[in-house]
């Protein structure tokens with residue numbers, strides 16, 4: 001198991017390095033920073049001074065090492081717009097996004113898994129058919145539309161929930177969270193539900209497909225032949241097998257939720273990273289864009305790393321494969 | 325009738341019918357099957373592939389795959405009709421008083437649970453008051469009995485860390501762990517090496533004999549039945565066509581199908597003689613011929629009775645029974 005963890009860790013680091021090169025090439029080489037940074041009216045001498053001060057006169061590989069070093073130190077420079085450290089701005093916004101994404105993920109698992117497993121166990125029941133129709137709906141409706149509709153209904157028409165913003169936050173384990181106050185929780189419901197809806201559909205489909213397949217396996221027949229109670233068969237024998245693919249996909253989806261919470265955050269004015277990056281792209285705030293991309297790379301690689309570990313815990317075959 | 329007077333047979337099957345009702349028609353996989361299994365007795369259930377042996381075994385413990393369904397008959401387990409039990413009562417019997425060993429050891433164990441977990445849960449499902457500690461000891465002892473080295477350590481291993489033969493030993497240990505009164509073994513050795521096959525078969529036989537466990541051994545291997553069983557049931561197209569004591573039936577087969585199966589078995593005394601296979605093959609269930617289902621392949625078939633009326637069961641002189649219009653009255657006694 002330790003060998004397995006180490007192997008995955010090395011892979012993850014390699015991926016982060018590769019991605020950092022791509023990000024570097026993307027922002028430094030493809031879009032010429034000289035044109036972006038320096039106004040055409042600046043004198044030639046000033047121009048060269050600025051180029052030198054940014055290290056843009058160095059050969060490209062040296063520029064990358066300078067970039068990599070600053071990334072390692074967490075220095076992405078000052079935001080052009082806010083005049084503050086880019087990384088600090090993003091880290092400030094991160095808890096809001098993570099809270100939103102985590103809540104959405106939990107909603108999709110808590111609702112999707114039982115519904116999906118049930119639909120797989122009793123595929124012909126009316127409840128199962130309703131579940132599947134719902135999941136098709138969840139798949140085919142665009143997120144922004146769902147968000148706007150929910151906002152219209154619950155915030156504008158009924159007035160039950162606040163339409164925008166994050167509400168009051170409290171410090172929890174050193175992180176600003178809103179789910180611990182009643183008002184904060186009310187602010188969280190609409191954007192989290194919007195973000196979760198598509199994922200609920202996905203979890204339902206995965207759980208149903210997995211269950212349908214697993215219940216016909218010989219080892220489930222063996223479990224019945226042994227006289228196990230139905231609960232034990234479903235919650236141990238079936239669930240443990242279907243969780244293997246579900247954990248993988250949910251992990252990937254979690255990364256997506258973080259990276260693409262942009263739409264939801266924009267609709268609900270949720271003060272997370274997604275909203276910040278949209279604003280920054282509009283303002284061509286390069287340090288923030290670079291910092292954001294690198295943070296997302298590290299986050300998603302980290303999630304994948306954790307997923308691999310959970311996967312190995314769930315599936316002894318993977319665990320032993322890797323230690324051999 | 326008292327339940328436990330020692331005289332009531334473990335299993336009395338009467339007129340069992342298990343049908344697969346599909347859009348294409350009704351497949352009569354088990355059609356009017358009757359036999360009796362006494363305490364500690366070993367019955368060999370033989371027949372070609374597709375003759376309905378597995379479905380019979382599955383019917384006995386109420387685990388027929390959909391769309392299969394028991395549509396008629398009785399399965400009296402110590403006098404109680406299993407086909408009429410509530411699901412919870414059936415669950416209590418399964419894996420405790422009556423258990424089954426399936427054919428393919430590679431797929432019958434859950435890949436993500438340790439062997440120990442899968443053995444222990446079998447005990448706890450029926451004896452919840454047993455401590456996990458005791459259940460684990462029991463599991464270890466069963467593995468040891470089945471000849472698995474280092475049973476204590478091997479409890480924590482997973483199925484993929486076992487060979488096919490070892491997995492089947494685990495499956496057998498699982499079937500025997502609660503000291504059942506009846507075990508159904510559905511070709512448990514067919515998927516294994518020939519040498520391991522007879523070794524495991526004899527171990528199971530000895531274990532059952534010592535514990536007084538009745539055993540139904542399903543196989544297409546007549547030689548194995550001759551070596552293991554007290555009684556034999558020969559099955560063709562969902563029916564038992566001949567049954568009786570092994571030495572009676574194999575010593576003097578009266579049904580042409582039984583005889584055909586025997587002639588296809590290689591034996592020392594017949595070395596050099598060409599083996600004769602039964603011509604043709606089992607027809608598909610949905611296209612069974614009328615009359616005696618065996619008639620297209622039978623050299624004794626006539627043009628009338630055999631094609632029109634299914635033969636009823638008639639007694640053999642030695643206490644067995646058969647279904648044939650034209651039994652082989654004076655067939656040559658085959659040396660075994």
Ligand SMILES: Nc1ncnc2c1ncn2[C@@H]1O[C@H](COP(=O)(O)OP(=O)(O)O)[C@@H](O)[C@H]1O
Nearest residue numbers: 344353372373374375376377378379389390609
């Ligand atoms: N799940 C099923 N659906 C439809 N038909 C089945 C199913 N299982 C078995 N059968 C039919 O029942 C017949 C008997 O099968 P089986 O008992 O497995 O034979 P055996 O074990 O003697 O080889 C087969 O002809 C097969 O077509």
Ligand code: SF4
Nearest residue numbers: 616619622630648649
């Ligand atoms: S009844 Fe006729 S066809 Fe069937 S086995 Fe007997 S002789 Fe052959």
Ligand SMILES: [Mg+2]
Nearest residue numbers: 377378379511
């Ligand atoms: Mg079979």
